[in-house]
Amino acid sequence: xxxxxxxVIDGPMIEGQQTYxxxxxxxxxxxAKSPPAPWYFxxxxxxxxLGVMVLTIGSLLYNGIGIWxxxxxxxxxxxxxxxxxxxxxxxxxxxxxAILLLLRQQWRTSINRFAETMTxxxxxxxxxxxxxxxxxxxxxxxxxPYPNIMAVWPNFRSxxxxxxxxxxxxxxxxxxxxxxxxxxxxxxxxxRAKSKVKQVVxxxxxxxxxxxxxxxxxxxxxxxxxxxxSTPLVISVHSIVSLDFAVSLMPGWHTTIFPxxxxxxxxxxxxAMVLTFMIPVRRWYKMENFVTMKHIDWMAKVMLxxxxxxxxxxxxxxxxxxxxxxxxxxxxFENRTTGRFGLSYWLLILCNGVIPQLLWLPRFRHxxxxxxxxxxxxxxxxxxxxxxxxxxxxxxxxxPSSWGMYYPTIWDLGMFAGTIGFFTFMMFLFxxxxxxxxxxxxxxxxxxxxxxxxxxRHAPVPTGKS
Amino acid sequence: xxxxxxGLIAEFKDEHDLMSAAERVREQGYKxxxxxxxxxxxxxxxxLGIDDHRVPLIVTFAALAGAAGGFLMQxxxxxxxxxxxxxxxxDLSWPYxxxxxxxxxxxxxxxxxxxxxxxxxxxxxxxxxxxxAPNFDRASNDRFFICIESKDPKFEREQTEAFLKTLNAENxxxxxx
Numbered sequence: 001x002x003x004x005x006x007x008v009i010d011g012p013m014i015e016g017q018q019t020y021x022x023x024x025x026x027x028x029x030x031x032a033k034s035p036p037a038p039w040y041f042x043x044x045x046x047x048x049x050l051g052v053m054v055l056t057i058g059s060l061l062y063n064g065i066g067i068w069x070x071x072x073x074x075x076x077x078x079x080x081x082x083x084x085x086x087x088x089x090x091x092x093x094x095x096x097x098a099i100l101l102l103l104r105q106q107w108r109t110s111i112n113r114f115a116e117t118m119t120x121x122x123x124x125x126x127x128x129x130x131x132x133x134x135x136x137x138x139x140x141x142x143x144x145p146y147p148n149i150m151a152v153w154p155n156f157r158s159x160x161x162x163x164x165x166x167x168x169x170x171x172x173x174x175x176x177x178x179x180x181x182x183x184x185x186x187x188x189x190x191x192r193a194k195s196k197v198k199q200v201v202x203x204x205x206x207x208x209x210x211x212x213x214x215x216x217x218x219x220x221x222x223x224x225x226x227x228x229x230s231t232p233l234v235i236s237v238h239s240i241v242s243l244d245f246a247v248s249l250m251p252g253w254h255t256t257i258f259p260x261x262x263x264x265x266x267x268x269x270x271x272a273m274v275l276t277f278m279i280p281v282r283r284w285y286k287m288e289n290f291v292t293m294k295h296i297d298w299m300a301k302v303m304l305x306x307x308x309x310x311x312x313x314x315x316x317x318x319x320x321x322x323x324x325x326x327x328x329x330x331x332x333f334e335n336r337t338t339g340r341f342g343l344s345y346w347l348l349i350l351c352n353g354v355i356p357q358l359l360w361l362p363r364f365r366h367x368x369x370x371x372x373x374x375x376x377x378x379x380x381x382x383x384x385x386x387x388x389x390x391x392x393x394x395x396x397x398x399x400p401s402s403w404g405m406y407y408p409t410i411w412d413l414g415m416f417a418g419t420i421g422f423f424t425f426m427m428f429l430f431x432x433x434x435x436x437x438x439x440x441x442x443x444x445x446x447x448x449x450x451x452x453x454x455x456x457r458h459a460p461v462p463t464g465k466s
Numbered sequence: 467x468x469x470x471x472x473g474l475i476a477e478f479k480d481e482h483d484l485m486s487a488a489e490r491v492r493e494q495g496y497k498x499x500x501x502x503x504x505x506x507x508x509x510x511x512x513x514l515g516i517d518d519h520r521v522p523l524i525v526t527f528a529a530l531a532g533a534a535g536g537f538l539m540q541x542x543x544x545x546x547x548x549x550x551x552x553x554x555x556x557d558l559s560w561p562y563x564x565x566x567x568x569x570x571x572x573x574x575x576x577x578x579x580x581x582x583x584x585x586x587x588x589x590x591x592x593x594x595x596x597x598x599a600p601n602f603d604r605a606s607n608d609r610f611f612i613c614i615e616s617k618d619p620k621f622e623r624e625q626t627e628a629f630l631k632t633l634n635a636e637n638x639x640x641x642x643x
Contacts, residue, residue: 022505028607145543153548156540157555162565169569173576180580184606188504191603207590210597211605213501214518215587218513221521222583226576229529232574240565433556439605444505447481 013449016289022442023290028283028439032198035432049421056414057132065135067411074394079133081386082416084241085269086126086423087167088262088382090134091234092270097181098230101223106448109441110291113221114281115274116178117390117434121426122273123171125419130163130413146355159243163275166240173233177226180219183209184440236368238266245389251332252393255320260353261313268306268352269382271299275375277427279368281436292436297365302388303378304359310385311353328398336392340405345388351381472595472643473498473615475602476627476635481507484610487509487633488513491612498618502602502611524582525575531555532574597639613641 014023040171059067093115100108143164145154154161186206193199209215224434242262245253277298282291321333336345355377358364365371391406430436471493484501492513499514511517541562545552549557584590593615596602596613605611612633614626630638 022607024504024607145539151548153550154545155550156544156566157550157552157559157562159565165566169573172573176580177575180583184505188606191606203592204590207584207607208592208594209589210594210602211502211504212587213503213507213511213514214516216503216506217516218518218583218586219523220506221519222525222579225522225525225579229525229572229579232568236565236568236572240619243565295491376643438504443608447505447507 012292013294014290014442014446015292018289018446018450020446023246023442023446024188024192024439027186027287027290027435027437027442028192030193030431030435031189031433032192036284038280039428039431043425043432046423046425047427049417050425052414053418056411056418059411060132060415061137065133067409068275068415069406069408070133071404073397073402073404073451074391076390076394077406078131078408078412078416080244081383081390082164082419083126083133084386084390085383086122086129087170087241088238088266088269089273090119090122090126090170090174090270091238091263092274093117093265094170094177094230095267095270096233096274098227098234101227102160102231106445107295108335109445110295110437111274111278111299112441113178113181113434114278114436115270115436116174116181117427117430117436118270118273118277120171120178120424121423121430123167123174124426125423127171128419129169129415137335159247160239162240163244165437170233170237173226173230177230180223180226181438181441182434183207184211184219185435185438187211188439189435215270217438235263235424238263250393250397251326251328252334252336252389253319255317257313257316257320260307261310264306264309264313265382265385268303268310270399271303271306271377272375272378274384275299275303276379277370277371279375281431283368285431285436287437290442293366294345296368296371297362300359300365300374302372302374304356307352307356307359307378314349314353332393334394335396339392339396341388341392341395344384345392346383348381351377353385354380363452470643471616471623472641473613473618473621474623474630475596475599475611475613475639475641476630476633477601477637477639478610478612478634479636481610484612485510485513485633487612487615488634490633491614494620496618496620496626498615498621500613500615502596502605502613504604504606504608504610512639518586520586521579521582525578527581533567533575536570537563539570540566544551568635574620595641595643600639601637 016022018117037055053464056253068077068079070079093112096108096115097112100112134140134143142148143154183206186202187209190202190206193202239259239262242258244256246255248254278291278299279296282288318333321329324330336342356374358370358374364374395406396403476487478487481503484503485507488499488501488510492515497515500516501510501514503510532618537560541558544559544563545557552559555562599611599613601609602611612630614621616623620626627638
């Protein structure tokens with residue numbers, strides 16, 4: 001590694017004595033082997049909570065959303081809090097796979113498949129909440145513009161309709177991006193499959209991919225273009241989610257800082273969730289050679305940086321409440337910090353603003369236990385952020401006559417726990433059936449970083465390195 | 467050609483041998499050639515004369531069509547078919563139409579990129595003669611291949627085989643149809 005230029009790689013991104021064959025074997029054959037023991041615990045945990053979700057949705061469909069704690073004046077409760085929380089978590093996947101690809105950050109390779117899969121399932125969890133909050137999810141297609149006998153159309157000036165387009169587009173494009181990234185790995189699985197059934201299934205999914213230079217050429221172009229499209233998409237999605245709030249006139253919502261502040265928060269919580277899952281999975285599956293300390297360190301640094309942007313957002317909210325001179329904004333801030341939900345605000349500052357500052361010290365960034373704890377704290381903090389935004393603004397708006405309290409019910413908690421179960425269970429199924437790291441991209445990375453050097457024997461070829 | 471075969475395939479143990487072989491094959495003037503590697507190698511396709519820039523064209527067209535379609539849908543609905551007075555805003559309040567126009571553009575362009583790439587690559591294709599070539603299952607693992615098709619105007623069964631054998635190949639084999 002010493003021969004590598006320090007500007008590109010200043011430490012190993014793949015550790016151990018590797019060849020293309022060992023990389024394929026180590027990562028690509030995971031689905032072919034029986035999973036490590038902790039897998040069963042994780043999957044059982046997820047499956048149990050998934051049962052809670054099925055029960056909750058069943059009760060909700062039978063009884064209606066009256067079983068939730070939402071009512072006037074707090075018409076948006078856990079359903080929207082959890083929607084925003086989950087969709088934020090999804091953003092790290094697209095950031096890692098698309099934005100870091102465009103920035104030629106090669107370290108993304110070890111974590112992009114994992115994070116993209118998290119995006120898919122997180123967006124599915126997110127989508128459930130507004131869908132069920134409509135109260136009649138079986139007519140949710142009314143949100144889509146289609147010619148109908150009622151001769152009505154959606155109102156395109158509403159951010160809630162923008163949400164429908166943004167979230168469905170995000171889910172679809174994420175799925176396409178994920179699947180395209182999987183095709184060459186599915187071909188690897190096809191070529192290594194022992195049983196006829198596996199050969200047929202992976203063969204169908206790989207669609208006849210044969211690693212040809214012509215295929216790769218078009219593939220790389222398409223992949224790069226998808227990354228270029230996903231980058232503004234991911235920013236647009238959380239910006240549009242924030243406009244659900246910012247376009248209204250509610251004190252505490254009606255601010256221009258919302259779109260960038262929401263996007264930073266989304267990336268913050270997304271990286272926290274990636275670390276929450278990656279730290280145990282890396283150990284259970286013995287992936288330390290591929291997800292190295294360097295990756296963990298950089299993810300922690302991205303988290304620290306986005307956390308500071310979020311903290312700036314909190315500061316700016318406080319500053320604008322004072323500087324605007326608006327009575328309602330001042331009252332809102334006073335109520336948010338010292339009112340009946342004041343504790344949630346200070347917990348939020350503790351979780352998102354204070355505790356993550358430990359990440360400044362390399363000692364904590366490199367200590368798995370501490371880092372895991374911080375990532376959990378940030379997950380909680382980002383959930384509290386959405387709670388503070390949604391509930392404290394709604395329960396205490398302009399007129400004292402329309403003030404009220406919000407108490408979530410057991411069904412609210414069940415729905416939230418249920419989506420965590422769905423997410424966990426789906427992630428464990430993914431670990432069981434698909435390679436968790438993009439195998440062909442790891443071979444490509446090995447080609448670029450391995451000690452015998454890339455480009456020294458075919459010098460005139462553009463290497464793609466900056 | 468007496469016997470009908472798909473072509474001849476040479477197997478290499480690493481990417482450096484593959485690259486130098488690709489350059490030699492190109493110098494010899496073979497046109498219907500393809501190389502196979504377990505990961506994309508920059509410059510390999512160009513060396514073999516593969517220079518297909520239709521994917522970005524398809525994506526550009528799909529993006530424009532998506533954006534136009536998204537905007538016109540909103541225009542037709544909000545101005546022509548179902549004008550709604552929302553807070554006294556004009557029927558054509560176009561800044562409000564930007565988010566959906568943008569999302570439609572991205573959605574359409576993404577489908578253009580994926581379907582365009584698959585279509586131009588001729589996928590899905592359940593079977594291909596190369597899958598029966600010896601060791602070809604390692605093209606997705608750790609081996610590198612070059613195949614010269616029998617349809618190539620310069621293809622001569624014996625000569626081509628002799629030429630491939632000079633390329634530092636591990637193995638040269640026939641690919642049956």
